Amino acid sequence: MPIVSIAVVDLAERGDTDRRHPWETERARFFRGLIARHLGGWRPRRILDVGAGDGWFAGELGTDLSGCEIVCWDVNYRSEELDVPLPEGIVRTAVEPEGTFDLVLLLDVIEHVADDAAFLDSIVPHLAERSLLVVSVPAYQRLFSSHDDALAHHRRYSPRQLHDLLAPRFEVVARGGLFASLLPLRAAAVARERVAGPPDEHGIGGWSAGVALTRAVSAVLAADAGAGAWLAAHGVSTPGLSTWAVCRPRASAPRARTTAQGAATPGSCTVVVPCFNEADRLDPAQIRTLIETAGVHVLAVDDGSTDGTADMLDKLAAPDPERMSVLSLGANRGKGEAVRQGLLGAIASGADIVAYCDADFATPPEEVARLVAVMRAGDGIDVVLASRVAMLGSDIRRSAFRHYSGRVFATASSLVLGVPVYDTQCGAKVLRVTQALRRALEAPFVSRWVFDVELLGRLLRDRDPSEPVGPTDAGADRGRFVEVPLARWSEPGGSKLTLVSRLRAATDLARIERELRRIDRGSYEPAAPEPRSGNGPASSRPGLGPKARAGDTRGC
Numbered sequence: 001m002p003i004v005s006i007a008v009v010d011l012a013e014r015g016d017t018d019r020r021h022p023w024e025t026e027r028a029r030f031f032r033g034l035i036a037r038h039l040g041g042w043r044p045r046r047i048l049d050v051g052a053g054d055g056w057f058a059g060e061l062g063t064d065l066s067g068c069e070i071v072c073w074d075v076n077y078r079s080e081e082l083d084v085p086l087p088e089g090i091v092r093t094a095v096e097p098e099g100t101f102d103l104v105l106l107l108d109v110i111e112h113v114a115d116d117a118a119f120l121d122s123i124v125p126h127l128a129e130r131s132l133l134v135v136s137v138p139a140y141q142r143l144f145s146s147h148d149d150a151l152a153h154h155r156r157y158s159p160r161q162l163h164d165l166l167a168p169r170f171e172v173v174a175r176g177g178l179f180a181s182l183l184p185l186r187a188a189a190v191a192r193e194r195v196a197g198p199p200d201e202h203g204i205g206g207w208s209a210g211v212a213l214t215r216a217v218s219a220v221l222a223a224d225a226g227a228g229a230w231l232a233a234h235g236v237s238t239p240g241l242s243t244w245a246v247c248r249p250r251a252s253a254p255r256a257r258t259t260a261q262g263a264a265t266p267g268s269c270t271v272v273v274p275c276f277n278e279a280d281r282l283d284p285a286q287i288r289t290l291i292e293t294a295g296v297h298v299l300a301v302d303d304g305s306t307d308g309t310a311d312m313l314d315k316l317a318a319p320d321p322e323r324m325s326v327l328s329l330g331a332n333r334g335k336g337e338a339v340r341q342g343l344l345g346a347i348a349s350g351a352d353i354v355a356y357c358d359a360d361f362a363t364p365p366e367e368v369a370r371l372v373a374v375m376r377a378g379d380g381i382d383v384v385l386a387s388r389v390a391m392l393g394s395d396i397r398r399s400a401f402r403h404y405s406g407r408v409f410a411t412a413s414s415l416v417l418g419v420p421v422y423d424t425q426c427g428a429k430v431l432r433v434t435q436a437l438r439r440a441l442e443a444p445f446v447s448r449w450v451f452d453v454e455l456l457g458r459l460l461r462d463r464d465p466s467e468p469v470g471p472t473d474a475g476a477d478r479g480r481f482v483e484v485p486l487a488r489w490s491e492p493g494g495s496k497l498t499l500v501s502r503l504r505a506a507t508d509l510a511r512i513e514r515e516l517r518r519i520d521r522g523s524y525e526p527a528a529p530e531p532r533s534g535n536g537p538a539s540s541r542p543g544l545g546p547k548a549r550a551g552d553t554r555g556c
Contacts, residue, residue, distance in 0.1 A: 003553065009121060009206055015366045015456075016080075017553040019065045020056070020293045021220055022214055022217040023179070025218065027225075027242075027333065028060050029222070029225070029497060030056050030225040030229060030379075031105075031107065031136070032059075032060060032061060033229060034134065034174075034229065035132070035533070036064065038173070038231070038246050039132065042066055043067070043481050044098070044102030044103040045102055045389070046068065046071065046100070047065070047068055047069065047070045047071065047102065047103040047104075047105070048071050048073060048101040048104045048105065048126060049070060049072050049073065049105045050074075050104065050105060051106070051107075051109040052074050052092070053074060055072045055090065055092065058070045058072050059087055059090065060088060064331050066089070068089060068102075069079070069090075070090045070091070071092075071093060072090065072091065072092045073094075073096065073097055074091070075092065075094050076095070077094040080088050088255065094185060096317055098467060099128065100125075100128040102128050103131065103132050103134075104123060104127060104132070106133070106134070106135045107134065107135075107136045108137065108242070109135075110135065111137050111156065112151075112152055112153060112158070113149075114154055115435070116165060116442075116444050117165065117344065118435070120165065120166070121438075122171055123328075130247065130248075131246075131275075132246065132543070133170060133246070134245075134247075135162070135245050135247065135273075136158070136242050136244040136245075137243055138153060138157070138242060138243075139156060139157060139158065139159070139177060139239070139240060139241055139243040139245075140156055140157075140239075141155060141156045141158065141185050143241075144156050144379075145189065145191055145198070146191045146193060146198035146199070151230075157243060159239070159243045162175070162243050162245055163175060163216055163245065163343070164444065166247055167247055167518040168342075168347070169250065169344070169348045170248065170249060171247060171249070171250045172246070173246050173247060173248055174232055175232070175237055175246070176228055176231065176237045176240070176243070176244060177227055177237065177238045177239045177240025177241075177242065177243050177244070178240040178241065178242040178243070179224055179242060180224060180239075180240045180490065180554060181220060181221070181229065182221075182224075182241040182257055183240070187242055194237075200370055208326065208336055223234075228240060243520065244362070250533070259353070261268055262527075268350065269294070269296040269355060269375075270296060270297045270354050270355070271290060271355045272295070272296060272301060272336035272339055272342030272345075272355065273301065273357060274303055274335050275300055275302050275303060275309050275313065276304065276305055276309070276332060276335070276338070277305045277307045277336075278305070278312075279308040279312055281360050282309070282359050282360075283361065284316055286361045286364075287316060287368070290361075290368055290369065291323050292358075293365055293366055294365070294372045295369075297299045297322070297324065297346075298323070298324045299327060299342050299345060300325070300326050300327070300331065300380070301338045301339070301342040301345075302328045302329065302332065302334055302445070303335070303337075303340060304329055304331040305332075305358045310326075312326060313326045327345050336447055336448050336449065336451030337444055337448070339356050339440055340445060340451070343441055344441055345438075347438065347441075351433060351434065352432070353372065353376065354430075354431050354437075356427070356428070356429060356433065357427055358428070358492070360492035361388055362382050362427065362490055362492045363426065363427060363486060363489055364488050366488075368428055370384055370487075371428060371429075371430045371484055374430070374484055375430045375432060376484065378541075381481075382432045382480040382481065383429065383431055383456070383459060383482070384430040384482050385423065385426065385429050385484070385485060386423070386426040386427075386429065386483075386484060386485055386486050387423040387483040387486065388397065388423050388426050389422065389485040390403075393487070394485065394486065394487050394488070395487065395490075396488075396489050397489065398484065403492060406423070409425065409505070409509075410422060410424055410425070412509060413450075413508075413509065414515065416453060416459055416513045417456055418462060419460065422483055423483065424450075424452050425452060426451070426486070426528050436459055439458070440455055440462065444510055446512060446515060447505065447508035447509075447511070449504070449508070450509060450512070453509065453512055454465045454512045456514075457512060457515075457516045457548070458483075458516075458519070459481075476488075
């Protein structure tokens, strides 16, 4: 599991520990209450506080949960900080702790991590079967300012972005906002900064106001937090300067296949099958053939189906959850997001290779198995693309209209990508799990239908320019991206790709081109509901800056 380094700003954020900011004390009170409600009468034995800073919150929590072990993990602890006497049951460590925990705290942590998705993946093995995970982050990217720079934040999150990051890995049981009353003040500060420039100081540290003002501010924040907690308990998620989520391990998430020694099986592969209202088209025999022929785990993603697809998938997966599992998105998010969430879930489960194919199996299971075999056999291959090439010896059944319109689109896609690709839109692809793939999947795709082009574009922009893209004179296995002509493919009936969708795909291709140009210029920001504005970190491309994380912060 990777060790995550922490910026030295962590030390600055600890401030004057004798005068805690009302924001911090009321925040602590809120999360203590939130944890108590979700624990119920159950008492955890081990608690992990990641990025614990000076450990003040751990000490406060220890008064509520006496008798348990609280591990404060912060890689910035100096030797003298590790040697100080601590309350009974609380320990500090600068190295990754061992074992699992019943309660894991990531309070204002992941915004400091360049690759937040990979970091969350590293936390999963530390969760016990009944664990509770509590996460909080600063909210809304449009509020990003020099204050965030000073705190070494890589980003801020909308509630939806935090949910989408957590959902493939955990079951999100509650979420909401904290300190809505501070949103206008922060918005005003950001607006003022954009006019007059950043301030000389950012107020990171202790609190020096008098007793009367401290009590007044604390009362306002306590009322704000209390209202937010009551609404969250009744299923109403509110905005706030911070956004938070309470999670549990996802029981239905695909598990890594293991050897007798319990290690992930080398070459383990999960095939993602996105499904939306497929009850009449999905053939269970095809699923079973894929599992048996390719030796893979199938993760079916139910993209908010309104027919009997969800029940059908659950019945298929129930007899053998080690070989098939189901991820439900709840609401229809589009094929691109269904595939992205499925790939993220497969990666979180420990797969070395991930793939996706259409639920209608226009690419037959035997052909998907052949693509997986090409990936397993080629150490230098990162991406295997199925290609529908009608030639002697192949059986490619495709209408003339779809063939020629596909050739036009493939030509346009090749121009956008900057490399010649014969077939970007065949629904079967295999990908090796790499850091580049993790980064490529961090942000949602801009298109519901032509996400394949965007995914390839992100991966191509993240490669070493000295490496070959495709086959070289040394052999096909030396290229990172390989197209494999299919022996069989048949055009499915009941396609959901309408004329309007095709027209939208053309406009989406233009949007993808703009996004890839921003990557080339080094100013990439993924198209998302909350676009970056104002001053941001120098390296704003997801996952490409140095890893950093902080502990107890003094404001969002």
